[in-house]
Amino acid sequence: MLLELFNKNTVKIHPRVQDWIEAGRIAGQLLVKQGKIEEKYIDAMIESVNKFGPYIVLTEGVALFHARPNEGVISIGMSLLVLKEGVNFNVEDKDPVYLVFVLAPKDSNSHLGVLAEFAKLLDEKETIEKIKAADN
Numbered sequence: 578m579l580l581e582l583f584n585k586n587t588v589k590i591h592p593r594v595q596d597w598i599e600a601g602r603i604a605g606q607l608l609v610k611q612g613k614i615e616e617k618y619i620d621a622m623i624e625s626v627n628k629f630g631p632y633i634v635l636t637e638g639v640a641l642f643h644a645r646p647n648e649g650v651i652s653i654g655m656s657l658l659v660l661k662e663g664v665n666f667n668v669e670d671k672d673p674v675y676l677v678f679v680l681a682p683k684d685s686n687s688h689l690g691v692l693a694e695f696a697k698l699l700d701e702k703e704t705i706e707k708i709k710a711a712d713n
Contacts (some may be wrong), residue, residue, distance in 0.1 A: 613671065663675045
């Protein structure tokens with residue numbers, strides 16, 4: 578199911594961003610353009626990090642932006658922003674972040690299968706490195 582959410586319109590390779598907020602906005606815009614989320618979902622994702630800290634940085638080099646389904650999700654979606662120059666979230670042992678994912682869950686249960694597959698992906702260090710090195 579995870580791979581079904583990614584296509585040429587939901588993945589973007591980008592040279593660099595000014596900060597983590599810009600990274601979240603660019604990754605979120607991919608889902609706005611696909612009609613998966615409303616703009617307010619991006620604001621909710623950023624507000625969540627501002628409120629609770631950089632808990633979205635899951636492992637070295639990988640962040641997963643998300644917010645609550647009722648904050649602007651239209652349908653389940655996921656996007657990926659691959660940064661050639663990493664961005665800091667001020668998480669010492671996990672910065673810089675090169676892979677910025679956005680998860681848009683339609684409700685509190687339907688995305689659990691996607692999260693399970695995503696967790697397996699995070700364990701595949703070789704795959705993560707290949708994604709980081711991708712040019713297209």
